[in-house]
Amino acid sequence: MDAASVTFVREMLASTGWVERTREFALTLRATRSPGGLLVVGTPDEEPWHLAAHLGDEARMSGLAQLAPTLVRWSPPPGAPPHLAVGLERIEAARRGETLFVVTEEKAPVPLLERVDDARRTGATILALDGGDPELEGLAHDALAVPAEDGLFTFDTAQHLVSMAAGELPRSANRLLDRLARLAERITGPRVTD
Secondary structure (H helix, E strand, O other): OOHHHHHHHHHHHOOOOHHHHHHHHHHHHOOOOOOOOEEEEOOOOOOOHHHHHHHHHHHHHHOOHHHOEEEEOOOOOOOOOHHHOOOOHHHHOOOOOOEEEEEEOOOOOHHHHHHHHHHHHOOOEEEEEEOOOHHHHHHOOEEEEOOOOOOOOOHHHHHHHHHHHHOOOOHHHHHHHHHHHHHHHHHHOOOOOO
């Protein structure tokens, strides 16, 4: 899903409350203190590599290095490139100032819940984007539960909205910039580009 598609979906969901909720949730991703400290993990059967790639793009485009994720994998294949070779031991090393972002539409397996609990005990911030898992949400500092069937707001859509919102300026700054742009337009006329 490209930026134009995400913008279209946002417009379609504007009256539902999901856009604001994904923006609020995305702001918590920015609390990670350093590059590499945003750990993104899924289940053994479903790795959130697509979301990790979008967060990496947002980190580069926004200049927010702390959004550059570390994709944590259950079984990295031998010889995988470094960015795809990070195993579960990275969760064991999670500390205060780092964020463990659990992304799973299905119920989290017990081994994942145990690792999440351990990371929380060492001071990591726990975030969950899930399909409504009470055990996972009970361990998370913040969770965004996506209902199974809610029209346009699917689990995939939620991932795109969250990743895009993570790289945006806070809404108050956007509003100020929009007002300044409109004021400049009134003074100088509309901006024409080639």
